[in-house]
Amino acid sequence: MFSSLAAAAPCAVVAWGGGPWFGWWWFLIPLFWIGVFFLIFGVFGRRWRRAAVARGGYGWGPNGPHGGTRAAEQTLAERYANGDIDEKEYRARLEVLRANRGDSA
Structure with a gap:
């Protein structure tokens, strides 16, 4: 074929009338x-x-809107669960994180 x-x-x-070029x-x-x-x-x-x-990023990942704040909250919760910080410090830091987020979401 x-x-x-x-x-x-x-x-x-040749049928279409073309030449060498x-x-x-x-x-x-x-x-x-x-x-x-x-x-x-x-x-x-x-x-x-x-x-x-x-708009604040490409979605709800680490670079998305409030993705860094949510990751910080998760890290803070892990530190509290491991016993690195007490409840009073955990709640104070969580309040600061949520206040700096800018909205209630």
Whole structure:
């Protein structure tokens, strides 16, 4: 099958009226569209990333809204469970963490 395609390709070039330089510019078509997609995703991806950072992160992970505060609360709870701090210190530090969070969530 490939040999028949290889034999038919020069005939198709001649039938379309192409010359010896007919085939080189066909490589520019995919390169053009690849460039267009890179441009679109580069511009809009940058805008989406900046908007996500302006909102406070990319979700509810460590970099998301209040993800650091929740991780700090979890660490504080682990220290209390291990006996590193007493209940009074735990509650005082927890109150400070929640006051600095900025909302009641």
